[in-house]
Amino acid sequence: MRRATALLLVVLFVLPTVTGVGVFAASDAQNQTSSDEYTLDELQENGKRYESAPPSMRFLGDYGSATVRYTPVSPGKNGWKYLEPGTTIHSNEVALRAVRLAPSDEIDESLNVTVVAWQKGEKEVSTGNxxxxxPTATNVSVYHHQVSLGRGYDLANISLPAHYDESYQITMWVEENPDARWRFTHQSVESKKGLPFPATWGGYWQFTTTNLLIWILAATGIVAIAVPASIRQTGRGPNMGLLFWAIVLGLGSALIGGGAYVWTASLLTAAPPVAAFLIAGVIGIVMLETMEYGVYRVALIRLFTEETKNPRGDLANSAEGGEFEVVTLAQTEEGPKAIRDGIRPWIARLFSGGSPLYGLDRLELEFDLGTPDVSLTSSPADKLIFVDEDPEQLIDYEPETLSFELPLTEFDPETGEERWSWTGAVTVAFYAVVSGGLAFFALQKSGIGGARTGALAFAGVALYALFTTAEAGRAVFVPAVGCAQDATATAMYREAEIDGYETLEAALNALVEERNSSDELLDTLEEMDAESVVKEASSRDTSPGEFVGGSDSPTTTSAGGDD
Structure with a gap:
């Protein structure tokens, strides 16, 4: 990880956002009039609310009322809603819904609606002291609309000035009925902007090619090179399954649609290349979950024995039981390695080199499960190896790990304890300021919004990438060298005994029984040339840890020892 990963994060974040700036420069600008005729106190006034009525209902004369409604822009929220206190409107219009019950000859259907956009600021005032x-109202803009609302139920849309870069306060009222007054916060969502190209097929294809297709091809090309390279090093990806990622992406999309749609829409509108990286990311996930390189599973089996005498009075070993463990290995370019499933184990394996497997160099005998000679119907393993019974564990496996630690302390040789490190603190502060500053600059320049939050989040991710260390692991097992000369192993190549077993547990039980069947073992050894079988096993072409192809005559065989 370290600096290369952090640099990659900066490039992937800053480049598409900065290059996308100005893409949507065209906006639906409206004619506006600046005015100082309204004071801050006037603009802060809101209409009177009435109990048991919608929060935005105001009286419209003696025989009428009006409510303000809006439609949320988030796809997770459907239908219109009444305007409530504290609501931020992200669309560029609201609906004025009126109920007018006065006689038709007393109703003037034409109404004038004033909309004032403003922000709260400060000004210096000279006094005697x-x-x-x-406080004062700043950046005040006044808009006048004339709408028609007839008798009975009627509705008119009121357009709002577009505010994409920052939020504004909106004060709106009906000139003929000043009590019909509303105040709310407004910030336009980027997706409400007009198209940045002529509404023609030529303009569409030009925009799509330069802002999406080229980026998709470039990002996908990087993924197509990087993912296979990582698979050759790690054997396979996180192996979480496509269903897991589908659920994660589905939940993420739901959360974005329900809570972060405005910011996401602003990001994708201001920087369309970001969508290309998202598409390439999904392609990369599919490749990681479907590609493998040299992955196989090994069942490590050992029998617990004790000395006894066979019917002829000779010393022999009697099997009292056994155990097995299935380990997943990957035959990488650097040799066999033990691998685990999971996102963090995969990242640790990628940046540390993984957990090399030791012990194969002393292996004399291994069995392929599922060959014409050995056919476990539903075996969880591809190979079977006998392990020595002396070690406490079948395999001593210390997996690779990821550890995060900020260099805020250092070793004090005088006291032998940890002390505060000013050098480390300055280093952390430097990386945090640089990464956060770049993110803040990109978000501010693109007008996406949320620059402070985005900068803090990106700085945290960058620090984690910089100061996370991947440490390699190791896996060691002790093969039962004597198995090549032990009659127990012979049973694995006797199809009459092993064929038809559906699980490793059943095969292990058969081995225990076979080990204790002295007469049957002796008959087996008499039928086989034990010495020639052992020589064949030790001189096979395949090296330890590699697959042994199935054939009519097995490439590895075992023989019984001297009883």
Missing amino acids: GTVTR
Whole structure:
């Protein structure tokens, strides 16, 4: 990991956002009039609310009322809603719904609606005692609309000025009925902007090619090279399954649609190349979950024995039981390695080199499961290896790990303890400021919004990538060297005994029984040339850890020892 990974994060985040700036420069600008005729107190006034009525209902004369409604822009929220206190409107219009019950000849259907957009600021005011700072309304813009609302139920849409870069306060009222007054916060979502190209097929294809297709091809090309290279090093990806990723992506999309749609829409609108990286990411996930390189499973089996005498009075070993464990290995370019499933184990394996498997160099005998000679119907393993019974564990496996630690302390040789490190603290602060500053610059320049939160989040991710260390692991097992000369192993190549077993547990039980069947073992040894079988096993072409192809005559065989 370290600096290369952090640099990659910066490039992937900053490049598409900065290059996408200006793509949607065209906006639905409206004619506006600046005005200082309204004071802050006037603009902060809201209409009177009435109990048991919708929160945005205001009286419209003696025989009428009006409510303000809006339609949320998030795809997770359907239908219109009444305007409530504290609501931020992200669309560029609201609906004025009126109920007018006065006689038709007393109703003037034409109404004038004033919309004032403003922000709260400060100004310096001179007094007799000097200069003081007081709150005031700044960036005030006034818009006038004329709408038609007839008798009975009627509705008119009121357009709002577009505010994409920052939020504004909106104060709106009906001139003929000043009590019909509303105030709310407004910030336009980027997806409401007009198209940045002529509404022609030529403009569409030009925009799509330069802002999406080229980026998709470039990002997918990088993924197509990087993923197979990582698979050759790690054997396979996280192996979480496509269903897992489908659920994660589905939940993520639901959360974005319900809670972060505005920010996401702003990001994708201001920087369309980001969509290309998302598409390439999904392709990379599919490749990681479907590709493998040299992955196989090994069942490590050992029998627990004790000395006894056979019917002829000779010393022999009697099997008292056994155990097995299935280990997943990958025959990588650097040799066999033990691998685990999971996202963090895969990342640790990728950056540390994984957990090399030791012990294969002393292996004299291994069995392929599922060959014409050995056919476990539903075996969880591809190979079977006998393990010595002396070690406490079948395999001593210390997996690779990821550890995160900020260099805020250092070893003090005088006291022999850890002390505060100013050098480490300055280093951490430097990387945090640089990465966070770049993210803040990209978000601010593109007008996406949420620059502070985005900068903090990106700085945290960058620090984690910089100061996370991947440590390699190791896996060691002790093969039962004597198995090549032990009659127990012979049973694995006797199809009459092993064929038809559906699980390794059944095969292990058969081995225990076979081990204790002295007469049957002696008959087997008499039928086989034990010495020639052992020589054949030790001189086979395949090296330890590699697959042994099935054939009519097995490439590895075992023979009984001297009883």
